[in-house]
Amino acid sequence: MRKQLLGRIKINAEGRELYHFINEIHSRKIGISGQYVKAGVLYGEVERASLKQIRSLADELDIKLAEFELPTLSKKLLSRRYRIGLFLGILIVLSAFLYLSNVIVTIEIQGSETVSKSEILSALEELGIEEGTPFGQINYVLSENKLRLMVDGISWVGMHRTGNRLVVEVTEIVPKPEMLNERLPCNVVASRDAEIVYTSVLDGQLMHIVGDYVFAGDMLINGVTSDATGHVTLHHAMGEIQGIYKETVNFEGQFTRVRKVPTGETGSQRILKLFGIKIPLSLGKPDFEYYTSNEENEPLMILGKQLPISLQTTEYQENSRIETTLSEEELRGELEEKIYLYEKNFLSDCEILERKITEKKDADTLTLTVEYKVKGDICTQKEILVK
Secondary structure: OHHHHHOEEEEEEEOOOHHHHHHHHHHOOOOEEEEEEEOOEEEEEEEHHHHHHHHHHHHHOOOEEEEEEOOOHHHHHHHOOOOHHHHHHHHHHHHHHHHHOOEOOEEEEEOOOOOOHHHHHHHHHHOOOOOOOEHHHOOHHHHHHHHHHHOOOEEEEEEEEEOOEEEEEEEEOOOOOOOOOOOOOEEEEEOOOEEEEEEEEEEOEEOOOOOOEEOOOOEEEEOEEEOOOOOEEEOEOEEEEEEEEEEEEEEEEEOEEEEEEEEEEEEEEEEEEEOOEEEEOOOOOOOOOOEEEEEEEEEEEEOOEEEEEEEEEEEEEEEEEEEEEOOHHHHHHHHHHHHHHHHHHHOOOOEEEEEEEEEEEOOOEEEEEEEEEEEEEOEEEEEOOOO
16 A cells, blocks of 8 residues: 555666665665666666655766656556646545535434334424434434424434434334223113114113113113122123114205316426535426425435435426306205215115205205114113222
């Protein structure tokens, strides 16, 4: 490595005072390596720094001197010493290397499963920790405690530096296992006002029979029973009790709608994200009053590694607001579609005995009121509190 930095010159020397020349080199302690004499010619290698002394000595003793510089790093640099761009590039690379070795290049989140990584990164940004932040400015203990309080679902946080990466390790809060209440003492009560049409009791004491009319909250199956001796037994009351009940639902829609329709005008905005710094590459976003946008982020990759340099491109599409007025038939069709979806999603476990639809219309809206007569399960469990 020393030879590469200092440079090596191969010399050939010949003349009548050759051995005097050799002795002077040694007496003046001029470094020469690989020297040998053949056919009256001295061969050897000296450092570039010693070449001036060698030339002066050769002139004194009338020695014919031939020089040849070996290919070394210092030779390459000297041959390019007037190429300012090269040295400027080297300076920039060295400066970038020095800068990157002291700032956060990437943030790696470990241990996050249910908590969103983007949520953690946003919290870190509020704490002043992001790509480009110097490691020396981070108070690790304080930041760990604050991050744990800022993000729900985290019980422990650890932060440490690995090269130019900041590794954030988190431990999430383990939720308590859901208590199984399948055998807890409970009653079965009515979930709504209904006329009982079917009963089947698996455990507990039936309190009403078919034909009875019950109100929401009335006890259907008692989970507390006693025998002739007065011994009380608690049950997990179970059974199936069906009733006929009524349900009313309103579906409303407006005749006039405001829609956003693409005009065909588009625009884009590009931003260079460099170590957390956003550098606009275009003159702001298009001046659209209403628009939709699509954002793409293209990171710079080297050898499969993602660098903290990326190009963010946002495409904008202009929209205009257009008012449309539906006919009564069109709006009624939409509301009937909503009725169908409601029955499919919420009444699929029931038997619809009757359906009565009434219509109410004014200048702006159309309302369909649906009155259902339904046969279905009316049971709901209510836990028995035991001291």
